Amino acid sequence: MKKAIVFGANGYLGRHIAYYLTQQKINFIPTDLAEQSIDNYLNYTSIDITKPEEMHQINYEVDCVFMFAGLTGSTNTPEMEKKYTKVNEQGLMNVLNCCKGIKNLRLIFPSTRLVYQGIKNTPLKENSAKETKTIYAKNKLACEKILADYQLQYHINYTIFRIGVPYGNLINEEYSYGTIGFFINQAKKNNNITLYGDGSLKRTFTHVSDICEVIIKSVGIEKTINNIYNIGSNDDLSLFEVASLIASKYNASVELIDWTKEALAVESGDTIFDDEKIQAAFNYPYQYSLKEWVEKTL
Structure with missing residues (x-):
C-alpha cells in the first residue's frame, strides 16, 4: 500500500488508522465532516458523504480506502433510523460509486459485534447466526451486503472487520x-x-493498537480480499x-x-469472537x- 484515503479521520478508529499510516510513512488523504482536522493534517478535506456533489473533491486513484465514517449508537426512533441509514448506507454507496473503475483498489470497512445473535459462553464465527437489534447494527449488516453486491457488479474489492469492544x-x-x-x-x-x-x-475487548495492526497488515495479504473477519484479542x-x-x-x-x-x-x-479465520490468513499475536x-x- 502506497496511498490511501481515510474517511472518518476525526473519529476514534479512523483517527487511529490515520495515526498508523503516518507512522508507516504511507501517503493518505484524511477526510471527515468537520471543517478542520482534529490532528491538523495539512491535506485534510471536509466532505459530507451524504452529498454526492462533495465526493469528487479528492482523487480516488489509491490502493486503499478506509471507510470509517458513519454514525454509531443504540437509538431506535424512526427519525434516527432515517438519519443513520442516510449516513451509514447511502454514505457508503456514495464512496463506492467514486471507486468504480479504479484498478487494484480495496475498501476496508469496520463492522461490529452487534450483527451477531449472542450465545452464552460461545465464541462466534463469522458465519454464526445474525440478529440486529439496533438501527446501527442493521446498517452495518446492510453495508456488508452492499459491499458484496458492488464487488460482484463493479469488481470493487473489500475487506470487512467485525470489531468487539475497542479500548x-x-x-x-x-x-x-x-x-x-x-x-x-x-x-x-x-x-x-x-x-x-x-x-x-x-x-x-481489543486494544485499538491490535485492531489497527490487524487491519493494516491484512492489506498486504491477497487472501484477505473480499472476506469478512472477526478481530479477536x-x-x-x-x-x-x-x-x-x-x-x-x-x-x-x-x-x-x-x-x-x-x-x-x-x-x-x-x-x-472466534478469530480462527484471521489467524489462518496470517498469524497475529495480540500485543x-x-x-x-x-x-x-x-
Missing part, C-alpha cells in the same frame, strides 16, 4: 469512547460503575470483571442495577492485555 488511545489521554470510556469516566468522578443485571455478559471477559478492574484502580465500586425495558430490548447477549493496560496506563 485504548495512542494519540492522547482521553478515554471517552464506548464501554471502557464509560467505566473510566464514572470511576474518575467517584461514581459507582453501574451494570445491568449481574454483569455476567461477556465481550471480546487476549481478553474475553465479563462486564463485571472489566468494571471491577477499573473500579479497583480508582477506589470506586461496581453497582448492579435492574435492566430497563429499553436497554434489555437492544442487548445482544454474550458476544465473544495487549486489558488487565496490564489498566495497571500500567490508567
Whole structure:
C-alpha cells in the first residue's frame, strides 16, 4: 500500500488508522465532516458523504480506502433510523460509486459485534447466526451486503472487520469512547460503575493498537480480499470483571442495577469472537492485555 484515503479521520478508529499510516510513512488523504482536522493534517478535506456533489473533491486513484465514517449508537426512533441509514448506507454507496473503475483498489470497512445473535459462553464465527437489534447494527449488516453486491457488479474489492469492544488511545489521554470510556469516566468522578443485571455478559475487548495492526497488515495479504473477519484479542471477559478492574484502580465500586425495558430490548447477549479465520490468513499475536493496560496506563 502506497496511498490511501481515510474517511472518518476525526473519529476514534479512523483517527487511529490515520495515526498508523503516518507512522508507516504511507501517503493518505484524511477526510471527515468537520471543517478542520482534529490532528491538523495539512491535506485534510471536509466532505459530507451524504452529498454526492462533495465526493469528487479528492482523487480516488489509491490502493486503499478506509471507510470509517458513519454514525454509531443504540437509538431506535424512526427519525434516527432515517438519519443513520442516510449516513451509514447511502454514505457508503456514495464512496463506492467514486471507486468504480479504479484498478487494484480495496475498501476496508469496520463492522461490529452487534450483527451477531449472542450465545452464552460461545465464541462466534463469522458465519454464526445474525440478529440486529439496533438501527446501527442493521446498517452495518446492510453495508456488508452492499459491499458484496458492488464487488460482484463493479469488481470493487473489500475487506470487512467485525470489531468487539475497542479500548485504548495512542494519540492522547482521553478515554471517552464506548464501554471502557464509560467505566473510566464514572470511576474518575467517584461514581459507582453501574451494570445491568449481574454483569455476567461477556465481550471480546481489543486494544485499538491490535485492531489497527490487524487491519493494516491484512492489506498486504491477497487472501484477505473480499472476506469478512472477526478481530479477536487476549481478553474475553465479563462486564463485571472489566468494571471491577477499573473500579479497583480508582477506589470506586461496581453497582448492579435492574435492566430497563429499553436497554434489555437492544442487548445482544454474550458476544465473544472466534478469530480462527484471521489467524489462518496470517498469524497475529495480540500485543495487549486489558488487565496490564489498566495497571500500567490508567
